[in-house]
Amino acid sequence: xxxxxxxxxxxxxxxxxxxxxxxxxxxxxxxxxxxxxxxxxxxxxxxxxxxxxxxxxxxxxxxxxxxxxxxxxxxxxxxxxxxxxxxxxxxxxxx
Amino acid sequence: xxxxxxxxxxxxxxxxxxxxxxxxxxxxxxxxxxxxxxxxxxxxxxxxxxxxxxxxxxxxxxxxxxxxxxxxxxxxxxxxxxxxxxxxxxxxxxxxxxxxxxxxxxxxxxx
Numbered sequence: 001x002x003x004x005x006x007x008x009x010x011x012x013x014x015x016x017x018x019x020x021x022x023x024x025x026x027x028x029x030x031x032x033x034x035x036x037x038x039x040x041x042x043x044x045x046x047x048x049x050x051x052x053x054x055x056x057x058x059x060x061x062x063x064x065x066x067x068x069x070x071x072x073x074x075x076x077x078x079x080x081x082x083x084x085x086x087x088x089x090x091x092x093x094x095x
Numbered sequence: 096x097x098x099x100x101x102x103x104x105x106x107x108x109x110x111x112x113x114x115x116x117x118x119x120x121x122x123x124x125x126x127x128x129x130x131x132x133x134x135x136x137x138x139x140x141x142x143x144x145x146x147x148x149x150x151x152x153x154x155x156x157x158x159x160x161x162x163x164x165x166x167x168x169x170x171x172x173x174x175x176x177x178x179x180x181x182x183x184x185x186x187x188x189x190x191x192x193x194x195x196x197x198x199x200x201x202x203x204x205x206x
Contacts, residue, residue: 001101001153004108011112018119022131030191031128034135037183038122041139042115044172045146057154058161061168068172072179079186083193 002053009049016042029082033075040071100152107149114142127199128191136184143176 016039023035044064051060121134151166 001104004105008108008112012115015112015115015119019122022122028128028191028196030187030194030196031131033187034122034128034131037180037187038118038135038139041143041176041180044176045111045143045150048147048150048169048172052150052153058165061165061172065168065172065175068175068179072175072183075183076186079183079190082190 005049005052009046009053012042012046012049016046030079033078033082036078037071037075040067040075043071044068097156100156104149104153107145107152111142111144111146111149114138114145118142128196129188129198132184132188136180140177140180143180144173147173 019035019038023032026032026035044067047060047064047067051057118134118138121138122131125131125134147169151169154162154166
């Protein structure tokens with residue numbers, strides 16, 4: 001079962017690299033923000049899996065909860081920061 | 096008890112990973128900013144619910160007060176994510192709308 005958990009962790013890392021494409025090559029800033037949000041919500045699960053691998057899940061569940069809070073605050077703050085920037089995205093329309 | 100519980104846990108985890116895979120493919124392949132938020136907002140929430148349910152069931156192999164408390168904390172993570180992920184998605188959409196980001200239309204063949 002532990003080996004299955006490590007396979008699940010490797011699969012989650014692969015999906016995080018897939019989402020990393022949108023972070024690196026996103027046309028607008030908000031696309032990169034979507035990628036960051038997706039990677040953060042996968043990282044919470046990855047922390048729980050690491051807790052099961054180390055058999056210290058009673059500690060890692062607190063870390064995962066705190067990471068979820070921090071990820072949420074970071075995404076909200078970045079989205080509010082790019083709130084009133086008109087004209088920032090005009091070069092991204094590829095037509 | 097043990098074998099059937101392991102099979103249920105594996106089913107939950109594989110289902111959650113499948114949902115995460117769908118979300119990642121949707122984030123890569125969708126044509127537009129607004130349509131990319133659709134898989135990012137929904138599939139991540141349900142994938143988190145499925146995977147955390149599987150892990151919390153696996154944590155209850157031997158039932159004591161400590162493992163029950165840890166499982167309750169895991170469902171607290173699910174509760175928080177189900178509140179926070181739609182809020183974050185709505186905030187990103189709001190920022191895009193206020194910045195004047197136009198949505199994708201189908202007729203773009205060089206008019």
